[in-house]
Ligand SMILES: [Zn+2]
């Protein structure tokens with residue numbers, strides 16, 4: 001007697017391409033569900049992320065204690081804010097990893113990715129994959145953080161709090177950053193990103209204590225880690241929330257992205273978000289002479305010293321604002337499967 005499962009006529013006739021398409025659709029549904037606002041409920045909170053973010057914010061409040069202030073702590077705070085937010089996140093995670101706006105020599109790639117890890121915004125692969133998903137589904141169903149589809153607070157930070165399954169994380173990375181996922185340097189940072197962050201905090205505490213006693217050590221920890229990270233977090237998060245709500249548009253994109261000057265200042269050029277959604281792969285985010293983009297100056301410097309090359313710095317003539325080629329690049333995984 002046969003033990004094989006009965007096969008329905010429809011299953012019998014499925015081609016390999018149809019099976020692939022069904023699997024792809026199931027994975028798409030998994031991702032849409034993983035980033036849906038309904039995931040935020042008491043039984044499904046990612047307490048590691050949530051308690052860490054609460055802890056960093058509480059630590060930043062300690063900066064209001066006069067005894068925690070030191071000029072050296074403030075200088076470390078400002079320097080590390082630029083190093084981690086502009087070099088690490090804007091240049092490294094965003095324009096280099098997520099958008100391939102340039103190529104970097106190996107030492108530069110290592111350093112900027114490490115700076116991204118020190119920002120405390122998670123692993124490079126998850127960050128870049130989630131960001132490509134944002135571009136592909138921007139302000140539509142499936143966008144991880146849309147203030148239009150969902151709420152302002154969801155887009156700003158609440159989307160970070162739900163627990164997401166290992167399977168959804170695996171699908172996210174395999175689908176959206178396939179060319180990065182198998183690279184040894186990215187696997188290294190995928191395993192060690194949290195260690196860089198904790199190591200940085202301990203180093204500040206230890207060095208400050210060695211230089212000027214435990215009170216200076218605590219001051220360096222509070223200003224160099226907590227204040228710096230809270231400021232960088234909200235700078236990044238305003239790109240997800242405010243620049244899809246307020247500002248002006250240079251380009252008629254299919255989403256609600258806007259250019260917002262004060263986010264451009266806080267987030268080192270990333271506030272020219274409508275420009276960026278119109279031309280995601282372009283390295284400079286400011287497209288008018290007065291749209292100042294400080295991260296672009298760092299890219300130019302890296303190019304001048306030979307550490308960055310093949311920088312995408314020009315809009316090809318005759319390309320319309322809502323750039324099909326750039327969007328196709330962002331949406332590549334979908335394009336590939338649709339074509340299969
Ligand atoms: Zn956006």
Ligand SMILES: [Zn+2]
Pocket residue numbers: 094098099131135276280
């Ligand atoms: Zn982007």
